[in-house]
Amino acid sequence: MAWEYRQLEVKTRGFFTARLPDSCFAELNALAREGWQVDKVLRLTRAFGRTDAVSFLLKRETKSA
Numbered sequence: 001m002a003w004e005y006r007q008l009e010v011k012t013r014g015f016f017t018a019r020l021p022d023s024c025f026a027e028l029n030a031l032a033r034e035g036w037q038v039d040k041v042l043r044l045t046r047a048f049g050r051t052d053a054v055s056f057l058l059k060r061e062t063k064s065a
Contacts, residue, residue: 001061008056018051028056035060
């Protein structure tokens with residue numbers, strides 16, 4: 001089984017609590033319809049441990065020739 005990968009980075013909103021924008025879920029659902037699935041989720045911190053963004057690593061099975 002072979003996989004292809006892609007990354008989706010989403011900026012969070014809010015200062016004290018990091019929240020993902022609603023558009024993020026619509027984009028993830030659209031990618032899921034194309035066969036992508038979330039493999040890993042990484043929290044990106046840049047200042048004082050605050051989560052500024054979330055990076056979704058997605059994968060889908062490649063079609064054999």
